Amino acid sequence: VIRPATPDDVAAIVNLLADDPLGRIREDTEDLKPYHDAFELIAADPRTSLAVYQDDAQSVIGCIQLTFIAGMSYRGERRCLIEDLRVATTHRRRGVGSALVSWALDQARLQDCGLVELFMHRDRVASRQLYERLGFGQEHDGFRLRMR
């Protein structure tokens, strides 16, 4: 089942974010306060959607965040930004990640988006393959400026 995340899912989502070589360095599973604060902002934002994948045992084994962005270019086309796609290491290579991205594409269609985009760390081999298999192409270079 892919469903909207609730406050009860926050700890599971943080564990998913940390269950990854890059996430292990930047997440803190001991202090959930900043994540609960962020969840409140997400829940109050009608343009942002945080979803989880729940397996038959009711465990949260995947997550994804979508933001729907209005824009002027492409004749005012709406776009969907995918962030924080994660699948538990114990459940990878079983189609969960693909199911989450396919769900995201359905949501983007429902929101009448003409584009779906994402940033990916250049070291991520698995997600590169996953997105390419689903038809995504690397058309742009991403830039980031860290503010803290």
Ligand SMILES: CC(C)(COP(=O)(O)OP(=O)(O)OC[C@H]1O[C@@H](n2cnc3c(N)ncnc32)[C@H](O)[C@@H]1OP(=O)(O)O)[C@@H](O)C(=O)NCCC(=O)NCCS
């Ligand atoms: C990327 C990630 C979400 C994939 O989730 P998943 O449930 O394992 O993905 P799927 O089972 O749907 O895999 C679909 C396809 O992606 C590719 N893929 C997935 N994992 C791969 C890996 N470790 N190496 C190479 N290709 C991989 C394969 O083409 C795979 O199809 P196949 O199993 O038939 O060969 C998961 O590995 C993950 O959470 N990684 C850490 C975080 C991350 O990179 N997130 C994305 C940030 S942009």
